[in-house]
Amino acid sequence: MKWFRRSSGGTDLEVAQPESFNHTSLALNALIQRLRDDRRYHVLDLGPANGVNVDYYSQFAAKIYIEDLHRTLSSFDYLSVQEGDSLDPVFRYLLPYQRGTRFDIVFGWDLFNYLAPREFLSLSRHLARFCAPGALVFALISTRDSIPDQPGRYTIVDDQTLRYGGASTILRKSPRYEETALARLMPDYRAAHSFLLRNGFKEYLFVCGHNAAKRQ
């Protein structure tokens, strides 16, 4: 990825080249390798609806949930949430899954880079309540200083290839969540695999169930 600064002189507004490219995804491949042919899975996709991905999931999914959570959060009015309050009720409201819902696979894509730490923590705790033990969570975490100001669009090309489509040419500051921060913000998960990509993102495959059983 190449970024260039549109304006220097005090402003941190930057513009990225609009881009779209394929990259090899070892974490996706690791996820696919763990799937069994003899069962169907419940898949949660936190990104926007993508027909190609839905077609792909349909090979192994019994049910697919599409949340487009960044868009939902962007337009959500935090009416009664005070600064410092837990955001757990917000995610219970925005993602009101029925009791008994159990996700086996969660595609978080690069969404977590767009969440403040307290949003990240509340979301991860909320999802852990609905993840089956051993559920797999795919995520892309930026290691760079800046990221596009909107999450990218990821399309699954095949079992080990993703196509990234930039959703925005404006850049914003990246939270650069590191391993220790991820461990704190995702207490119910452990990283099973992580791979650093050339574009500065780190692919993770998390496994749910680390502390989730204690919270049930």
Added chain:
Amino acid sequence: MSMFGKKSESDATQPHYPAANPVDKLKERATIGSTIRVKGDLSGEEDLTVQGRVQGKIELRNNNVTIGEKGQVKADVYAKIISVEGDVEGNLFGEEKIIIRKSGRVKGNLVAPRVSLEEGSNFKGSIDMDSSTAGGDKSTPKITTPPKSQTAEAGKGDPHKKVPIPTDAASSGGR
């Protein structure tokens, strides 16, 4: 020349059917125009295009339903093939297929053996392609109705609505 004459004679003996068969007429497509508003349940035996507003339930299990670009539907829809080009808030049950076009916006749950989301379409909800619930088994076509609580919760979580955040310990409804 005589051959032509014979053929002409044979043609003359063919019965003449009326241009529009009454059965075909039943298969005509009904349209709810853009200025029409319907509150209540719709059912019948012909294809339907909705360009207006419908609130309630649309049940045309043997026919196709199209929600046109101007259509705004707040209803559960049961049909053979459902195509969405406009706005839908509700659960869609397609015996054969559900298609959300690039202009389509759907918030709700989809149940069908095949689902197609076009690039640019806007969808939030769940997709159930399990043949036992979607009616994919040709020998026993079947569409199941979700529990009432599930239907009622389809509109929950609307980010545009200003509502107080619940503070109870766990959500009991939802998808």
